[in-house]
Amino acid sequence: MKRHFARQWQLWAMLAPAIVVTAIFAYGPMYGIQLAFREFDFAAGLTGGEWVGLKYFQQFFDSPQFWTLMRNTVTISLTTLVFGFIAPIALALLINQVIGVRRKRFTQTATYLPHFISIVVIVGMLQVFLSPSTGLITRFLENFGITGVNFLGDTSTFVPVYVISEVWQHCGWNSIIYLAALANVDTQLYEAARIDGASRFQIIRHVDIPALIPTMVILFVLNMGGVLNTGFEKIFLMQNTLNLPVSEVISTYVYKIGIVGSQFSYSTAIGLFNTIINFAFLVGANQLAKRVANTSLW
Amino acid sequence: MLSRLKNRTPGDLVFSAFVAVTLAVVVYVTLYPIFFVVIASISDPAQVSAGNVSFWPQGVNWFGYEQILADQRVWTGYRNTILYTVVGTAVNMLVTIPAAYALSRREFAARRPLMFFFAFTMFFNGGLIPTYLLYRDLGLLNNMWVFILPSALNVYNLIIARAFYENSIPEELHEAATLDGATYFSFFFKMAIPLSKAILSVIMLYYLVQHWNDFFTGLVFIRDYDKQPLQIVLRDILISNTAFAGGAGGAGGTGGGYGQQFADQIKYGVIVVSTLPVVILYPFLQKYFEKGVMIGSVKG
Numbered sequence: 212m213k214r215h216f217a218r219q220w221q222l223w224a225m226l227a228p229a230i231v232v233t234a235i236f237a238y239g240p241m242y243g244i245q246l247a248f249r250e251f252d253f254a255a256g257l258t259g260g261e262w263v264g265l266k267y268f269q270q271f272f273d274s275p276q277f278w279t280l281m282r283n284t285v286t287i288s289l290t291t292l293v294f295g296f297i298a299p300i301a302l303a304l305l306i307n308q309v310i311g312v313r314r315k316r317f318t319q320t321a322t323y324l325p326h327f328i329s330i331v332v333i334v335g336m337l338q339v340f341l342s343p344s345t346g347l348i349t350r351f352l353e354n355f356g357i358t359g360v361n362f363l364g365d366t367s368t369f370v371p372v373y374v375i376s377e378v379w380q381h382c383g384w385n386s387i388i389y390l391a392a393l394a395n396v397d398t399q400l401y402e403a404a405r406i407d408g409a410s411r412f413q414i415i416r417h418v419d420i421p422a423l424i425p426t427m428v429i430l431f432v433l434n435m436g437g438v439l440n441t442g443f444e445k446i447f448l449m450q451n452t453l454n455l456p457v458s459e460v461i462s463t464y465v466y467k468i469g470i471v472g473s474q475f476s477y478s479t480a481i482g483l484f485n486t487i488i489n490f491a492f493l494v495g496a497n498q499l500a501k502r503v504a505n506t507s508l509w
Numbered sequence: 510m511l512s513r514l515k516n517r518t519p520g521d522l523v524f525s526a527f528v529a530v531t532l533a534v535v536v537y538v539t540l541y542p543i544f545f546v547v548i549a550s551i552s553d554p555a556q557v558s559a560g561n562v563s564f565w566p567q568g569v570n571w572f573g574y575e576q577i578l579a580d581q582r583v584w585t586g587y588r589n590t591i592l593y594t595v596v597g598t599a600v601n602m603l604v605t606i607p608a609a610y611a612l613s614r615r616e617f618a619a620r621r622p623l624m625f626f627f628a629f630t631m632f633f634n635g636g637l638i639p640t641y642l643l644y645r646d647l648g649l650l651n652n653m654w655v656f657i658l659p660s661a662l663n664v665y666n667l668i669i670a671r672a673f674y675e676n677s678i679p680e681e682l683h684e685a686a687t688l689d690g691a692t693y694f695s696f697f698f699k700m701a702i703p704l705s706k707a708i709l710s711v712i713m714l715y716y717l718v719q720h721w722n723d724f725f726t727g728l729v730f731i732r733d734y735d736k737q738p739l740q741i742v743l744r745d746i747l748i749s750n751t752a753f754a755g756g757a758g759g760a761g762g763t764g765g766g767y768g769q770q771f772a773d774q775i776k777y778g779v780i781v782v783s784t785l786p787v788v789i790l791y792p793f794l795q796k797y798f799e800k801g802v803m804i805g806s807v808k809g
Contacts (some may be wrong), residue, residue, distance in 0.1 A: 240635025335747030
């Protein structure tokens with residue numbers, strides 16, 4: 212036992228770089244959260260300013276921006292959450308129905324290719340495809356009588372464009388995990404269902420979907436934890452003066468007033484508010500999952 | 510299993526047809542935009558904007574690519590991104606893999622609290638401004654190491670690798686090696702590493718793609734243009750429409766050396782040039798990606 216313990220220092224040595232990196236770069240900024248409750252003082256540094264309590268939170272709640280930011284953030288993230296959650300499940304159920312290994316592989320491989328394209332390129336593609344004069348998609352929609360829409364510059368089309376392009380990019384990739392779950396379904400269940408005279412659609416309803424529920428619950432809980440964290444990068448890149456009324460979200464606002472505008476304390480407070488809401492959603496969803504489906508993250 | 514699902518009733522047949530048609534549409538919608546970018550990048554821009562290019566390039570020319578290759582910024586971005594990706598991924602592997610192995614040892618007493626220590630950071634963070642100020646104090650602003658050190662460990666990848674070591678390296682092997690006097694170090698290097706080539710490649714790929722596509726770090730923490738990664742250069746060309754405004758030696762502005770229509774051809778070309786490395790590697794790597802997701806799905 213003693214010899215055993217004496218050898219565990221090697222495990223600590225293997226973990227040391229990971230612990231140091233996490234302590235500095237993940238926990239380090241948490242120490243800086245106190246800035247949300249202090250007056251930032253350039254001379255005194257991060258922790259030298261006066262305590263001001265909840266002043267900056269109050270300022271945020273009272274600001275005319277508050278409701279707009281909340282509405283935009285919640286609209287974009289919940290819509291993305293719903294569609295981004297359902298689409299991969301539907302796709303996996305469909306791909307699972309393909310007969311023939313090669314055809315199945317091809318479909319799968321093709322649908323997750325866009326996942327590896329960078330966000331900057333995706334937004335670049337959206338801009339050329341949706342260009343009001345020459346865009347590929349704009350021209351395609353003209354065939355259906357949809358004309359004169361500036362998709363990226365209109366407050367009513369921004370959210371649909373964002374959500375559809377998110378689904379386009381990640382649906383195939385996110386379906387892999389469900390396909391793995393479907394591959395583990397006991398074949399006897401299919402046989403039994405067949406003998407009972409189930410149609411293929413009924414098999415999906417009564418065998419496949421129940422088999423996916425544990426995976427669905429876990430992914431749902433994980434996604435809930437990011438509700439207000441909607442992709443800063445993509446929204447930021449898609450923003451322009453025309454769509455700003457619906458595209459300004461908490462994360463882009465924090466960047467603008469904090470990094471660009473140097474209002475450090477105020478934007479730290481808003482960022483903290485965002486993190487706390489996310490955390491609450493995560494814990495709430497986890498509790499719900501524990502009760503309803505008896506599955507949980509911890 | 511598949512043969513058992515074959516159609517038996519007319520209803521099943523209709524269902525099969527529905528599946529086939531839907532998936533054909535899905536595949537088409539997924540791949541066509543990418544295909545279109547490629548053919549548009551070598552087509553006459555006038556033909557593209559007139560809507561004459563749909564499945565075959567029209568009026569093939571390489572003007573877009575000539576402009577891109579002549580632009581120093583694209584090269585600088587490429588060089589920086591390759592540097593950050595190679596060094597960054599090497600650091601990632603050195604930090605992640607030994608830690609994952611150590612956390613997989615069931616007899617390791619600190620295992621659970623340490624897992625919590627790492628996993629907590631997935632759900633809670635200090636936020637942008639405290640992070641920015643910390644990097645500033647550490648001298649990481651406008652410094653290439655900002656691309657490498659803060660992202661040295663991805664907790665999700667750590668969990669995937671740990672799950673692999675837990676499930677795929679037989680406990681008996683470890684016991685036998687221990688009886689033969691192997692230490693954790695020697696077991697890790699002589700047994701665990703050679704037995705885990707699959708997971709090593711998966712994790713490495715995840716990190717490679719993450720570095721290659723990193724846009725945020727350059728945006729927030731880098732000021733000098735000659736340190737910017739490819740994604741920032743791409744932003745300027747594709748979205749801000751700046752890098753090539755008059756870049757061909759024209760009078761500047763949108764009425765520069767070439768018309769706006771050529772700007773689109775350049776954009777298509779830039780998309781191809783920057784995405785090419787990932788797409789070329791894609792057929793060779795995709796089985797690893799899939800494996801990674803599946804290992805990641807093992808509840809840890």
